[in-house]
Amino acid sequence: MVVILKNNVTEAQIEDIKKHLEDYGFQVHESRGEAKTILGAIGVNPGFDIRKIKILDGVTDVYRVTAPYKMASRNFKEENTIIKIGDVEIGSNEIILMAGPCSVESEDQIFRLAKVVAESGSKVLRGGAFKPRTSPYSFQGMGLEGLKIMRAAADEYGLLMVTEVMQISQIEIIAPYTHIFQVGARNMQNFGLLKELGDTSIPVMLKRGLAATIEDWLMSAEYILANGNSEVMLCERGIRTFETYTRNTFDLSAIPVVHERSHLPVVADPSHATGYRKQVAPMARAAVAAGADSLMIEIHDKPEEALSDGPQALLPVDYISLVQELKVIAKAIGRTL
Ligand code: PEP
Ligand code: MN
Numbered sequence: 001m002v003v004i005l006k007n008n009v010t011e012a013q014i015e016d017i018k019k020h021l022e023d024y025g026f027q028v029h030e031s032r033g034e035a036k037t038i039l040g041a042i043g044v045n046p047g048f049d050i051r052k053i054k055i056l057d058g059v060t061d062v063y064r065v066t067a068p069y070k071m072a073s074r075n076f077k078e079e080n081t082i083i084k085i086g087d088v089e090i091g092s093n094e095i096i097l098m099a100g101p102c103s104v105e106s107e108d109q110i111f112r113l114a115k116v117v118a119e120s121g122s123k124v125l126r127g128g129a130f131k132p133r134t135s136p137y138s139f140q141g142m143g144l145e146g147l148k149i150m151r152a153a154a155d156e157y158g159l160l161m162v163t164e165v166m167q168i169s170q171i172e173i174i175a176p177y178t179h180i181f182q183v184g185a186r187n188m189q190n191f192g193l194l195k196e197l198g199d200t201s202i203p204v205m206l207k208r209g210l211a212a213t214i215e216d217w218l219m220s221a222e223y224i225l226a227n228g229n230s231e232v233m234l235c236e237r238g239i240r241t242f243e244t245y246t247r248n249t250f251d252l253s254a255i256p257v258v259h260e261r262s263h264l265p266v267v268a269d270p271s272h273a274t275g276y277r278k279q280v281a282p283m284a285r286a287a288v289a290a291g292a293d294s295l296m297i298e299i300h301d302k303p304e305e306a307l308s309d310g311p312q313a314l315l316p317v318d319y320i321s322l323v324q325e326l327k328v329i330a331k332a333i334g335r336t337l
Pocket of ligand 1: 132
C-alpha cells in the first residue's frame with residue numbers, strides 16, 4: 001500500500017500515520033522526495049480497508065500496489081534514484097561509463113587497462129576477481145590478490161571500481177576494496193546473497209538473470225532494498241533466447257520498461273549481451289539512445305590472450321572512439337557523458 005502525504009504535512013502527523021500503519025501490522029518505509037513524501041506500507045493484509053488510513057490528517061491519497069515489488073516501484077518513489085559515490089552520480093543526467101577487462105589477470109594488465117579507462121573519461125573500472133565460469137575447469141579469477149591490485153589501479157587513476165561477489169562469504173573479503181558490488185546474472189536469484197547485500201551500505205549493481213523476466217529482476221532488487229540498502233542499480237546484460245548468432249539477446253526495451261516501473265538507475269552491458277566485439281559498439285550506441293543511465297563495457301589490449309571473454313572485448317582504440325560517438329548521442333537526447 002502506498003500512502004501519499006500532503007505537501008504541508010507536519011512531522012507529528014507523519015509519526016501518527018506511521019504509528020497507525022504499524023499498529024495495523026504493516027512495515028513502514030518512508031520516501032522523502034522533493035515534491036512529495038510517500039509512505040510504503042508493506043505487509044500481507046488483503047482485506048484491509050484503506051479508508052482507515054485515508055481519513056488520517058496529513059494523508060492525501062492511499063492506494064494498493066498491484067505489482068509484487070514495492071520499494072523498487074515508481075509508485076513508491078517518484079523521483080529517479082541517484083546513487084552518489086564520491087563525486088560520481090549514477091542515475092543523474094550524466095551517463096556514467098564503466099569499463100575494464102572481464103577478469104583481473106595481472107598487476108600489469110589491470111594498470112594498463114585502468115589507464116585506458118581513465119583516459120577515455122570513464123569513471124568506473126570493472127573487473128572480476130571472483131569469476132562465475134560456466135565450466136569449473138575455466139579460470140576462476142585471482143581472488144583477494146586480484147582485488148588488491150584492482151583497487152590500487154583504480155586509485156592510481158582516480159577511478160571507482162566494481163567487481164563481482166558470488167557468495168555470502170565473499171562479501172567481507174570484497175567490501176574493503178570495492179565501491180560497487182556486482183551481482184552476476186547467474187546469481188540474480190541467490191536470495192540469501194541479496195539479503196546479505198541489503199545489510200551492507202555499499203551500492204549494488206544487480207545484473208538481469210539469463211532467463212529472468214523484468215518482474216523477476218525487480219523482485220530480486222526488492223530483496224536488497226527491503227533489507228535496508230537503497231543503493232541498487234539494475235544491469236541489462238542480455239537474456240537467453242533461441243538466437244545463436246549472438247551470445248545472448250540484448251533486451252533493449254528493458255531500459256524504458258524499467259524506467260517506467262522503477263526509480264532505480266539502469267546500466268546496460270552490451271558486451272555480455274552480444275558476446276562479439278563487432279556487435280558491442282552498435283548496441284552501446286542504442287543503449288544510450290534508449291535511455292541507459294550507465295554503460296558497462298569490457299575492454300582488453302590483448303584480447304587473444306584474455307583469460308575470459310576475449311572475443312567480446314573492445315580494443316582500447318575502439319573503446320576510445322566509441323566514447324566520442326556516445327557523447328554525440330547523449331547530447332542529442334539532452335544528457336551529458
Ligand atoms: C561479467 O560481468 O564478467 C559477467 C560474468 O557477467 P554476467 O553475470 O552478466 O554473465
Ligand atoms: Mn565477462
